[in-house]
Amino acid sequence: MDANTLRRRFLDFFRQHDHAVIGSAPLIPENDPSVLFTTAGMHPLIPFLLGEPHPAGRRLANFQKCLRTNDIEEVGDAAHLTFFEMLGNWSLGDYWKEQAIRLNYTLFTEVFGHDPERLHVTCFAGDADAPRDDEAAAIWRSLGIPERRITFLSKVDNWWGPAGVTGPCGPDSEVFFDTNPGGPSDETPASNPQRFWEIGNNVFMAYDKRADGSYVPLAQCNVDVGIGLERNLMVIQGVSSAFETDVFAPIVEAILRQARGEDPFAVRVIADHVRAAVFVLAEGVRPGNSDQPYIARRLIRRVSRYGRRIGINGPFLARLAESVVATLSDAYPELSQESTQIYTALDDEERRFQQTLARGEREFERAAEQVRAQDGDTLAGQTIFHLYDTFGFPLELTEDLAREQGLTVDRPGFEAAFAAHQEQSRQGGAGRFKGGLAERNPATTRLHTATHLLQAALRQVLGPQVEQRGSNITTERLRFDFSYGERLTPEQIATVEGIVNERIVGDLAVHWSEMRLEEARQRGALGLFEERYGETVKVYAIGDVSLEVCGGPHVEHTGDLGRFRIVKEEAVAAGVRRIKAVLE
Numbered sequence: 001m002d003a004n005t006l007r008r009r010f011l012d013f014f015r016q017h018d019h020a021v022i023g024s025a026p027l028i029p030e031n032d033p034s035v036l037f038t039t040a041g042m043h044p045l046i047p048f049l050l051g052e053p054h055p056a057g058r059r060l061a062n063f064q065k066c067l068r069t070n071d072i073e074e075v076g077d078a079a080h081l082t083f084f085e086m087l088g089n090w091s092l093g094d095y096w097k098e099q100a101i102r103l104n105y106t107l108f109t110e111v112f113g114h115d116p117e118r119l120h121v122t123c124f125a126g127d128a129d130a131p132r133d134d135e136a137a138a139i140w141r142s143l144g145i146p147e148r149r150i151t152f153l154s155k156v157d158n159w160w161g162p163a164g165v166t167g168p169c170g171p172d173s174e175v176f177f178d179t180n181p182g183g184p185s186d187e188t189p190a191s192n193p194q195r196f197w198e199i200g201n202n203v204f205m206a207y208d209k210r211a212d213g214s215y216v217p218l219a220q221c222n223v224d225v226g227i228g229l230e231r232n233l234m235v236i237q238g239v240s241s242a243f244e245t246d247v248f249a250p251i252v253e254a255i256l257r258q259a260r261g262e263d264p265f266a267v268r269v270i271a272d273h274v275r276a277a278v279f280v281l282a283e284g285v286r287p288g289n290s291d292q293p294y295i296a297r298r299l300i301r302r303v304s305r306y307g308r309r310i311g312i313n314g315p316f317l318a319r320l321a322e323s324v325v326a327t328l329s330d331a332y333p334e335l336s337q338e339s340t341q342i343y344t345a346l347d348d349e350e351r352r353f354q355q356t357l358a359r360g361e362r363e364f365e366r367a368a369e370q371v372r373a374q375d376g377d378t379l380a381g382q383t384i385f386h387l388y389d390t391f392g393f394p395l396e397l398t399e400d401l402a403r404e405q406g407l408t409v410d411r412p413g414f415e416a417a418f419a420a421h422q423e424q425s426r427q428g429g430a431g432r433f434k435g436g437l438a439e440r441n442p443a444t445t446r447l448h449t450a451t452h453l454l455q456a457a458l459r460q461v462l463g464p465q466v467e468q469r470g471s472n473i474t475t476e477r478l479r480f481d482f483s484y485g486e487r488l489t490p491e492q493i494a495t496v497e498g499i500v501n502e503r504i505v506g507d508l509a510v511h512w513s514e515m516r517l518e519e520a521r522q523r524g525a526l527g528l529f530e531e532r533y534g535e536t537v538k539v540y541a542i543g544d545v546s547l548e549v550c551g552g553p554h555v556e557h558t559g560d561l562g563r564f565r566i567v568k569e570e571a572v573a574a575g576v577r578r579i580k581a582v583l584e
């Protein structure tokens with residue numbers, strides 16, 4: 001059975017059981033700024049799960065395009081995907097556990113043809129918030145799943161949602177397919193996740209998680225079933241990775257036609273990312289430095305890099321994109337409708353990335369020069385990390401260049417620097433709206449330097465009474481609050497932007513030094529002197545235009561920032577204005 005047949009049979013089955021088939025919602029959520037992409041079929045349905053009547057009724061089904069980017073670095077093995085399709089069926093306050101599980105079982109065994117003897121399920125073990133789900137387990141048993149193929153697990157595994165911080169959620173019951181039925185009989189999905197593939201999830205949405213952490217019973221009990229299309233295709237088509245199923249095979253073939261040498265990991269990264277990029281671009285997103293545009297850029301640049309790794313040089317994404325469009329536009333006609341624009345956007349971004357690489361190569365030359373000047377033959381870990389962090393240079397690329405020049409690289413040193421950076425990010429947490437500078441990555445580092453340039457430009461245009469009142473940086477944008485009594489005129493905003501961009505183009509060097517607080521004050525460094533700082537402080541200088549007490553980190557040259565743009569200027573309190581700005 002191919003993917004088109006699977007989608008069709010899935011929808012037909014639920015139509016026969018009185019479900020209305022609804023379309024796939026856009027990948028970019030409408031009216032929900034708290035997430036960048038639709039990550040599950042239930043996501044566009046949140047208002048209806050909370051009780052608003054759905055115009056199509058109380059039983060719904062669809063297939064939904066989804067994108068999850070939190071595991072992007074893991075892609076390349078057999079299991080991880082960024083873009084994937086989710087088949088879903090819902091009961092909005094209509095049927096409950098008994099019928100949901102029966103439908104799910106019939107779908108898997110009769111429509112998809114999965115061997116009933118190879119199904120395992122998990123159920124919620126219960127805790128202070130909700131009881132153990134003996135009810136679900138009893139229904140599975142009545143369908144013929146024996147006790148030993150039912151595992152009870154805690155909230156970590158058997159509770160789904162909310163999709164954000166608050167919202168509908170509840171205990172779930174997951175279904176797994178045993179890929180090695182002859183294996184040890186005491187193994188479970190929990191003890192051997194490689195052996196058991198999750199093929200579906202029945203969520204019994206009976207709670208609304210509130211901001212205070214409490215779980216309040218919902219006015220209506222909903223069922224939310226999500227079924228990974230690629231996983232089920234793997235089972236049906238008898239293959240061991242999504243890349244061998246018919247939604248991927250033509251894309252993989254197109255890559256192999258251009259590749260030199262064998263590198264299955266790289267081929268899978270390229271296949272996954274090119275598919276994801278095509279879907280994101282089809283929604284009108286263009287690569288940039290924040291939000292969805294940043295993800296598009298990241299996907300495309302990773303493909304470029306991995307392409308280079310398997311010996312593909314020059315622009316190649318548009319050609320691969322043709323295979324994605326051909327493979328998936330039956331189900332998603334927007335791909336063929338938008339194909340010309342998708343190919344152009346891919347070409348443009350690939351070329352831009354070549355320029356970035358060229359800049360990184362110049363930086364590499366500088367570093368190599370220095371090593372030789374000191375009669376050395378090894379690039380230090382910190383240098384390699386700097387190339388990675390600021391110029392997007394992966395280790396293997398630096399290694400290649402070093403080899404060409406007869407230099408070696410301090411790989412353990414790089415790994416130590418990388419681990420230290422990871423540890424800092426981990427401590428900082430990864431929440432998208434956390435703000436602050438705990439999240440140290442290239443995007444926030446650039447925005448941080450831009451914030452210093454912004455403050456300097458504001459003081460130049462509006463006068464020295466401008467003082468920082470607050471700052472918050474995410475990977476997408478900077479937010480800067482400052483003392484000033486009036487709305488800025490469009491001319492003032494344009495002038496401030498112009499000054500910042502001029503200093504970016506001027507590629508000013510950024511330096512820091514440590515000094516006593518008193519000395520920093522005497523030198524005229526900006527800072528919140530009353531509070532916070534210890535006796536010795538770090539002071540960052542950008543050329544001769546900015547001097548600020550600050551912990552960093554910052555870029556080393558302002559030329560790395562890209563173009564600065566103010567997207568909003570508004571009041572936040574009497575005498576305090578707020579600017580939001582991005583780098584693109």
Ligand code: SER
Nearest residue numbers: 040042201224225226
């Ligand atoms: N919301 C659940 C999931 O994403 C089921 O649709 O797995």
